[in-house]
Amino acid sequence: MLLIHCPYCEEERPELEFRHAGEAHIARPTDMAAMSDEDFEKFFFIRSNPKGVIYERWRHVHGCARFFNAVRDTVTDKFVMTYKAGEPQPKKLPGAGK
Amino acid sequence: MMQSFRIPGAGRLTPAKTMRFTFDGQSFTGVAGDTLASALLANGVHLVGRSFKYHRPRGILSVGAEEPNALVDIERDAARKTPNVRATVQELYDGLAATSQNRWPSLSFDAGAVNDLASPLFSAGFYYKTFMWPKAAWKSFYEPKIRAAAGLGVAPDQPDPDHYSARFAHCEVLVLGGGAAGIAAALAAAETGVRVILCDEQAEFGGALRFEAGAKIDGADGWAWAQTAIAKLSAMDNVRLLPRTTAFGYYAQNFVGLAERLTDHLASPDANAPRERLWQIRAKRVILAAGAIERHMVFADNDRPGVMLASAARAYLNHYGVAIGRNVGVYTANDSAYAAAIDLKKAGVDIAAIVDLRDNPSGPLVEEARALGIEINHGRAVIRTGGRLRISSMSVQPKNGGGERKIAVDALLMSAGWTPSVHLFSQSRGKVAFDEETKRFLPGIYAQDCISVGACNGTDGLAASVEEAYAAGAKAAKDAGGKAAKAAKPKVEASENWSRGMLGAAPGAGPDKIVKAFVDFQNDVTAKDIRLAVHEGMRSIEHVKRFTTNGMATDQGKTSNMHGLAIAADTLDKNIPEVGLTTFRAPYTPVTFGAIVGHARGALFDPTRKTAMHGWAEAHGAVFEDVGQWKRTWYFPKPGEDMHAAVNRECRTVRQSAGLFDASTLGKIEVVGPDAATFMELLYTNPWQKLDAGRCRYGVMLREDGFIYDDGVVGRLAPDRFHVTTTTGGAARVMNHMEDYLQTEFPHLNVWLTSISEQWAVIAVQGPKSRDIIAPLVKGIDLSDEAMPHMSVREGRICGVPTRLFRMSFTGDRGFEVNVPADYGQAVWEALWTEGQKHGACAYGTEAMHVLRAEKGYIIVGQDTDGTVTPADAGLDWAIGKKKTDFVGIRGLTRPDLVAAGRKQLVGLRTNDPKIVLDEGAQIVADPKQAIPMKMIGHVTSSYWSENCGRSIALGLLTDGRARMGETLHVPMPDRTIEVEVTGPVFFDEKGERLNG
Amino acid sequence: MAKAAAKRSASAAASIERHPALAGGEVTTAGVRLAVLPPAERISLRAPEASITALTRALGVSLPKAPKTSAAKAGRTALWLGPDEWLVIDEAGGDPLADCAGVKGLHSAVGISHRNVAISVSGRQAADTINAGCPQDLSLAAFPVGAASRTVLGKVEIVLLRTQEDTFRVECWRSFSDYVLAFLTKAATDAA
The missing domain is CATH 3.30.1360.120 (Probable tRNA modification gtpase trme; domain 1)
Incomplete structure (x- = not known):
């Protein structure tokens, strides 16, 4: 069971309190109705599924109930960092470049 | 039989505390503190089981968790039968009843032993090669037959009556292994005031000090020092000692699974006491002090009962006071077997000879053995053993060939050296590294905040181990936030050193085709099998393992992995690291399903959710159906009615008069805030802005892909307040779906969501008489069609308690849904029921509800x-x-x-x-x-x-x-x-x- | 929203019987006492930062801003559950929903008095008992008196409040209370 740092509770909490919520930084377009089929496909169906660093959403569902974002390495299953929903995608990661 | 192998004055047990037990129906006695193995040996019983594939007679190999042979059934009663219990781990209690496994009709005459004679047929990969055709026969014929013949005990056919406990715990320093190193580390860490947990799989802490007779720490005998140290630790508030507790799994971020055995050693366990407890521990630092496991020698017929690891024989003597024979041979490639021979000799046991593969063994232990008059044959090998159900002789030959000499023995000790227990380190995702000089895998690159100390780290000798462990304990505690330590470091004054040894097959292991030199006792894997696997094209050790099943038994190859690897490497003509090491996986030793399940069985398997009116329904004969975790009333049969008759009557009555239905399980969400309508517009397909307060609308919710996700009636209580209902099954996920959009896509909206599913009990009153039924009980709401038309909602009182009264219908008839605070649900239902009776109304369940809709x-x-x-x-x-x-x-x-x-x-x-x-x-x-x-x-x-x-x-x-x-x-x-x-x-x-x- | 909220005041006497989900009762073992707590008034309060002062004044208890904390005054406790979410529990017969009704600032106050059930877990082994199914560190250093958190117990969600060194208040939803009480009872028996 992982420990996950909740950016709202400001501490590490056990994974049992959390729920994964898919890839992060996929903003819902403001003009949904006008989207092309191709753009909708990319928006709704296509996910990056990288080997390595992934930006994803989690919800501290059995804690503060907030959705937040996390950077996780899919190879090591280690969290690089977490940050609040709405904050920009971090450009520089702690310990990156290794 | 009267414990004729118990030596007066030897060991640490109290002879007066006798206990009776049975093995295969025969009665024996042992003493308190015995394991089943030590008690059997005290009675001269070595033959305890038959092997898995060849049904060869097997004895006790070890003194601990690595035991591959001595697996028995322990039966307390019909429901409490535990198969595959290692006799070396099972503590004796008065009345213990054990039976041997994998033999028919009896242990001494086993019909399946014909497999041994037919063994050329049963080579490695035999099953894969032989039972291939016809394909359909595998499932129906071959597999069941093979499973029955190769069984590992029999599972009980009754539910487990015991219960199992669980605990999450946190500490700064977790020490895995309570030998000298683990104790030293715990002492150092505990002094700093941080929380320390020390666990060990044995009943008593002390590890190898159990048998290492020469050890002296702080002026005391090693074992006595360990007990004093443990007493000191147990008196400290910040220390938790967990004996009889196996650290079986090491997971991410220093999360370690421990299985604590609480009652298996007791004669009459308290029925309320848990049998085992699963600990899930999160530690800031972990200290691995898992020790090392002695390896056997690989030579022909090395599995005969009476052939045993040297350290095991020594522990049986020094701790349990049991001699494993009267005329004992020794076969070794390192010094530790000498220590065993010396201790036995001093206790009055004859040592027939020490056979040492090494050409010129030297050192204090060798000298001492010589001084005691023990015959030492160096540069020689034991090439086979004689005997049937017990060893009677060993045949000795110069290791490079030559004349053979047969020496009579009734037991044989062996030691090929020690394998550091890197299992947990490896599970922590640490990378092991092969040390060429000492030919062993040692912790290399660490992946987590842990450190290995003592024998599992390849540190040889007690003094160095304790020194290293103490420093590691102090450092771990400091790193985890402890204060500066002030404890005195334990001083090791005397210890033995038994490093080195050999890996792989000794000269007696081949090349003759029918020689059975066992590598893996439990899975009957011989040196020849491993060579065959290589010859048949297996190159990776992972393939060799699966082809031969070496290391795949319940002991997970604790004694066999290194030998198997060395033989494969030798056959491939490669270095050991090139062939690679198989992966260590959890659990370290088998863990019961009970421990894993813990409290989650029976009523606690899953929550059973009941509505506020459940009691009334039950009292009125309702039949319930499971809807997710909810118990919902399905139908209300009257005497003599079957389901059809009841449902037909309920359906008829609702349309003729009225019916009462418990709709409490519907999900309910209160949406509040100035932007509530805007939010509702985004989450539902319907328009909401123009819905007047006091009106309702049927809402449809989609996923982004356009498919229907949920539906329900929504009432607008006020311009800024909606009472949303969802399906019963959708309650939690609809709330999550709405929160997701609100928090991440529409965070600018001033609106909040609160689950009120359980705040309100809901009584649907449906049918032409519904208004007449509720009218006398409702205050402050005009129920006329003009004032309160279909699809409207009012707040007022019913039976004196607040209500949110919906006029809505899921039957197509006039209907209301009465929401009341849940604790009033039953009383309001009863009041409505009384009114309903005046109009011939019925209570109806989900089946009628389904039909009507x-x-x-x-x-x-x-x-x-x-x-x-x-x-x-x-x-x-x-x-x-x-x-x-x-x-x-x-x-x-x-x-x-x-x-x-x-x-x-x-x-x-x-x-x-x-x-x-x-x-x-x-x-x-x-x-x-x-x-x-x-x-x-x-x-x-x-x-x-x-x-x-x-x-x-x-x-x-x-x-x-x-x-x-x-x-x-x-x-x-x-x-x-x-x-x-x-x-x-x-x-x-x-x-x-x-x-x- | 004020008007709608005020109407639901629960202060008027009911003419019918109240049946709480758990009919009281207590369990005592060597180290733990479990007690079903009497009904209390509760609201789920949601509000942005700007409304906190006004709500604090209206409720008479401050709304804590630090995670995992609570504040209590005169029988009323406000538990921080999330950055804009508090659980307000009134055990003194007050009506927090009515108290919030007059607050003009943005907020959402929703009555949940009947949604939740509370069980007190007290005694030397109170933390061990809860740790049978709760994965949080409940040491006094990590979870001091006054600490409050939504978390899990076994297979359900709870809100946990430490009221004294050896006493916790466990709140759960009504229909989970059978499970929570049974779980805690089992755990209390086993706590060693």
Whole structure:
């Protein structure tokens, strides 16, 4: 069971309190109705599924109930960092470049 | 038999505390503190089991958890039968009853031993090669037969009556292993004041000090020092000692699983005490002090009962006071066996000879053995053993060949050296590194905040181990936030050193084809098998392992892995690291399902949710159905009624008079804030801005892909307050879905969501008399059709308590849903029931509810929809706000596939024979005479007998359904084909006049 | 929203009987005492930062801003559950929903008095008992008196409040209370 740092509770909490919520930084377009089929496909169906660093959403569902974002390495299953929903995608990661 | 191998004055047990036990029905005695193994040995019993494949007689190899042979059934009663218990781990209690496994008809005569004679047939990979044809026979014939013949004990056929506990715990320093190193580390860490947990799989802490007779620490005998140290630790508030506790799994971020055995050692366990406890520990730092495991020598017939690891024989002597024989041989490639021989000799046991593979063994232990007059044969090998059910001789030969000499023995000690226990380190994702000089894998690159100390780290000698462990304990505690330590470091004054040894097959292991030199005792894997695997093309050790099953038994190769690897490497003519090491996986030793399940069984397997009116329903004979975790009233049979009769009566009564229905399980969400309507517009297809306060609307919720996700009636209580209902099953996920959009897509909206599912009990009062029933109890609400029309909501009081009263209908008749604070649900229900009785009303359950709504063609999301149904498919496009420019799912609705022709649409289905009720899920075809596989054009989603219609009714999803009205289609069933007519989905009161009737 | 909220005041006497989900009762073992707590008034309060002062004044108890904390005054406790979410529990017969009704600032106050059930877990082994199914560190250093958190117990969600060194208040939804009480009872028996 992982420990996950909740950016709202400001501490590490056990994974049992959390729920994964898919890839992060996929903003819902403001003009949904006008989207092309191709753009909708990319928006709704296509996910990056990288080997390595992934930006994803989690919800501290059995804690503060907030959705937040996390950077996780899919190879090591280690969290690089977490940050609040709405904050920009971090450009520089702690310990990156290794 | 009277414990004739117990040596007076030897060991640490108290001879007066005798205990009776049985093995295969024969009675024996042992003493308190014995294991089953030590007690059997005290009685001269070495033969304890038959091997897995060849059914060879087997004895006790070890003194601990690594035991591959001595697996027994322990039976307390019919339900408490535990197979595969290692006799070396099972503590003796008075009345213990053990039986041997894997033999028929008896241990000393086992018919399956014919496999041993036929062994050329049973080579490695035998099963893969032989039982291949016919393919179908594998499941029905070969596998069951092989499983029965190669069984590992028999599982009890009754439910486990014991209970199992669980605990999450946190500490700064977790020490795994309570030998000298673990104790030293714990002492250092504990002094700093941080929380320390120290666990060990044995009943008593002390590890190898149990047998290492020469050890001296702080002026005391090693074992005595360990007990003093443990007493000191147990007196400290910040220390938790867990004996009889195995650290079986090391997971991410220093999360370690421990299985604590609480009652298996007791004669009469308290029925309320848990048998085991699963600890899930999160530690800031972990200290691995797992020790090392002695390896056996690989030579012909090295599995005969009486052949044993040297350290085991020494522990049986020094701790349990048991001699493993009277005339003992020793076969070794390192010094530790000398220590055993010396101790035995001093205790009065004859040592027939020490056979040492090394050419010129030297050092204090060798000298001491010589001084005691023990014959030492160096540069020689034991090439085979003699005897049948017990060793009677060993045959010795110079290791490079030559004359053979047979020496009579009744036991044989062996030691090929020590394998550091890197299991948990490896599980922590640490990378082991091969140390060429000492030929062993040691912790290399660490992946977590842990450190290995002592023998598992390859640190040789007690003094160095304790020194290293103490420093590691102090550092771990400091790193985890402890204060500076002030404890005195333990001082090791005397210890032994037994490093080195050999890996792989000794000269007596081949090359003769029928030689059985066992590498893995439990899985009957010989040196020859491993060579064969290599010759047949296996190159990776992972393949060799799977082909031979070396290391795959319940002992997970604790004694065999390194030998197997070395033989494979030798055969491949490669270095050991090039061949690689197999992966260590959890659990370290088998863990019971009970421990894993813990409290989660019986009533605690899953929560059972009951509504506020459950008690009333139960008292009135309701039959319940499970809907998720909820118990819902299914129907209320009167005496003599079956389900059909009850449901028919309930359906009739609701439409004739009225019925009361418990709708409390519906999900309910209060949406509050100035932007509430804007938010509702985004989450539901419907328009909400213009809905007046006090009115309700049926809402449809989509996913972004345009498919129906949920539905429910929504009441607007105030301009900024909505009372939203969801399906019972959708309550939690709809809340999550709404929170997701609110928090991450529409965070600018000033609106908040609160689950009120359980705040309100809901009593649906449906039927023509519904208003008459509630009217006398309601205060402050005008119930007239003008003041409170269909689809409206009012707040007021009923029976003196607050209510949110909805005028709505899921039956098509006039109806109300009475929401009251849940604790008042039962009393309000009772009051309504009393009123209802005056009008001939009934209580009805979910089955009648389903029938009544189906008569009206109202869908149930999840029954008539399946996650691929659009509002248009379900005939609900009227619920889409046509002028809206955005809502979740708006774009999905125009996806090519969702607007294409030929989609399945909701229709009604009438069987030509009105008495036939279709099966839900049955497929619909156009032409029943077509060849199989037929083209299926739809399926039945809901189907009931409708008492009110006097016929069966059904709903279905049908390709181009609305264009097929009036067509006759076919539902092929196993016994017949049923003709159906496609109709609209409304079967009753098509004009909807009864809503105000 | 004020008007709608005020109407639901629960202060008027009911003419019918109240049946709480758990009919009281207590369980005592060597180290733990479990007690079903009497009904209390509760609201789920949601509000942005700007409304906190006004709500604090209206409720008479401050709304804590730090995670995992609570504040209590005169029988009323406000538990921080999330950055804009508090659980307000009144055990003194007050009506927090009515108290919030007059607050003009943005907020959402929703009555949940009947949604939740509370069980007190006290005694030397109170933390061990809860740790049978709760994965949080309940040491006094990590979870001091006054600490409050939504978390899990076995297979359900709870709100946990430490009221004294050896006493916790466990709140759960009504229909989970059978499970929570049974779980805690089992755990209390086993706590060693």
